[in-house]
Structure formats: structure tokens, C-alpha cells
Amino acid sequence: MSHLSRTLPIKRAAHVYLVRDGELLLVEERMDDGSIFYGLPGGKANPGESLADAAVRQVAVETGLTVTDLRFVSLLEGEMLTGTRNECYANFGRFTATFHGDLDPTDPEVVGVKWVPFAQVEGLIRYGPPPEVEERNPLIWVPTRDFLRGEARTYYPI
Template sequence: MSHLSRTLPMKRAAHVYLVRDGHLLLVEERMDDGSIFYGLPGGKALPGETLGDAAVRQVLVETGLTVTDLMFVSLLEGELLTGTRNECYALFGRFTATFHGEIDPTDPEVVGVKWVPFAQVESLVRYGPPPEVEERNPLIWVPTRDFVQGQPRAYYPI
């Protein structure tokens, strides 16, 4: 089979940079191996759902906050996890937004929600195994690093 005829499943996801007083809101999730993973609120889009609608829905479930006035920040696009059982073509949108409400996650996988100073965000990121976990791919965190440094780009080819 030639490379051109290979069809990859599409993974579409949206995450939101929620900012308050130089802090970024991160969610804490427990991974299968018991470790704590810090990530941006957001997640996979459902079939037929826009990235914007996915962002609003996922942030509400993961944090309890209602987001409005989504502003596009960046898009990551490209093949991810090539050669693993989870290989896919990724379209990951990043947004900022206005938000209101109280922190009250209803997602059972979320064990905490934390405002983290910009300077500490990168120190919480864990890279490495298992390789199927795309959130631990360093490329996924480059846009966040750029965002907290005040230098986001609009497009990140993976």
C-alpha cells in the first residue's frame, strides 16, 4: 500500500487557555498508571461538532465554568503517534475565552482544577510513556509554552 492511499482516523480536539492574573487554569486527571496528568481544559470534538462547540462543552464538564466569546489562538495539524495503534491525523484548536461560574468539575476523570502561575506551567508537564498518550508528546505543549511566553503562533504543523 502506498503512503498516499493510507487513511488515518481524524482526531479533532479543542482546548482553552483560561487566564486570570498571570495564571493559567489546568485540570488534573488521573492516568491509567495512577499518575497525575496536568492538561488544558478541553478535549475531543464529537462527530459533527465544531471545535468551538467542543471547547465550550468540554470546559463546562471539566471545570464547571461557562465560556463565551471564544477567540482563536492556534491550530496544531498533522500526523500524530505514527506507527502506534492510536495513530491519527490531528486537528487541535486552541482558544482563549471569557468565562464565568464556579469551579465545579463533573467529569469523573478530573481530580482537581488549579490556577497555575505562567512561570510554573511547563514544570508540571510530564513527557514520556506510554507513547499512545498524545498529551505527553512534547509537540503538543509547544503552543502552550509560546502562549505563556506571550508569543503564540497561529499555526503549528506537527
Template sequence: MTLPRISVSVKSAILHDDQVLLLSYDDHSGFHYNLPGGKAQEGESLRDAVRRKVQQETGLDVTVDRLLLVTEYVPATWNDEFGTVQKTQFTFLSHPLGGTTPRFQDPPDPIQIGFEWTPIGKLTEVYLLPRINEPLIAALHGRLSDPFIDRW
């Protein structure tokens, strides 16, 4: 039996003054926002992956708090809309240590446009990928009964 290839990634909902840091992108999916994060490396804990990816993508150092969401992407369910690799994403609440002014990575990501501190209440108005706006808001307010999201 061959084991399936599954990508494991982390995201960080960095919270500061009731605002969440979003990264803006323009790519094949069009203009959208993402939370900072990316793939975990083999042998790396998920919290360590959050700290590393946030530092790489924003220059910010963070403390990693609680797990907010687990999001699953099964390609066949979504007609391969976001690729052919199955994905599992763990989203953690984080808080900045020190500064709150993000910077672009070096070298810059060619599809990243900018950064935006977005009030929690305005998260429903942005195109966030994966599409976790409502569960993210509920999780940030401690009102999410099931942290498992099976829609991308």
C-alpha cells in the same frame, strides 16, 4: 482510496488573573495535567465544542477568544505512545464568564484528580499533555511565530 480516521479535538487555555486552569489526572500516563477540552462532535464548530467541553468538564462558562495552537499527533511518529488514532487538536484562548471555581463533572471522570489555577510563568514546571508547555506560554504572550506543533 480509504480516508484516514483522524480525531479532531479542542482544548481551552482558560486565562484568569494571569493564571491558566489545568485539570490534573492520574492514568496510564502517570500523574499529569491537561487543559480542559475534548473531541468535537460532527457538525459542531470548534468554538462551540470548546464552550461545551469546558462547561462539561469544569462547570465554567467561557468566552472563546483566539486560536493559540494546532497540535498534531501521528501515531507512527510516537510509536503509538498515545494510541493508534491520528489526532489534531485546536487550542483556544478562553476567559471565564462569572465564576472561576471549577467543579467536577457528574458523573465524575474516574481518572481526574482535581483543578489548579497555574500562573503562566509556572507552566514550564508541570507535566502537561500534550507537551505544549513552551509553545503555549509563547502563544499566550503573543510571541509564537508558528502555531503548528507536530510533537505530542
């Protein structure tokens, strides 16, 4: 029997490309298996919270930096992790911003924050089996690769 309609939970998240002298800021998080995962600062939006507000809040917690003048870069949208218990419809916003302050993460999951030269960013990416970490899906990194090359599109179906 085919399902004509189904309800998927919506996952909304925002991440920010923070750039300084040809380097991109990445956060280091420890996964359940003890490995280190590198990702963009940002994260899930709370119910009723805009993606922009989520970006500002999450960057502050994960890096200690205050971001201002948020500028929209890309929207990633589509079904993710189909057929798993983490199946969802994703709305991910990507922004750039002006920032100030000192690197001082307060998120207990963040073990480090690191400025990485553009040329080294893709070498840090590890793709893992979903549903462990959605951000390890290669499609999530295509917009970052494009951004680093100066070729970001405004919309990415995922």
C-alpha cells in the same frame, strides 16, 4: 512495498487557555498508572461538532466554568503517533475565552482543577511514551509555552 495512500482516523479536539492574574487554569487527571497528568481544559469534538462548540462543552464538564467570547489562538495539525495503534491525523484548536462561574468539574476523570502561575506551568508537564497520552507529546506543549510568553503562532504543524 510502499503505500501510496492510506486512511488515517482524524482526531479533532479543542482546548482553552483560561487566564486570571498571570495564572493558567489546568485540569488534573489520573492516568491508568495512577499518576497525575496536568492538561488544558478541553477535549475531543463529537462527530459534526465544531471545535469551538467542543471547547465550550468540554470546559463546562471539566471545570464547571461557562466560557463565552471564544477567541481563536492556534491550530495544531498533522500526523501523530505514527506506527502505533493510535495513529491519527490531528486537528487541535486552541482558544482563549471569557469565563464565569465556580470551579466544579463533573467529568469523572478530572480529580482537580488548579490555577497555576505561568512560571510554574512548564514544571508540571510530564512527557510520557506515546501512545499512552497524546497530550504528553512535547510538540503539543510548544504552543502553550509560546502562548504564555505572548508569542503564540496561529498554525503549528505537528
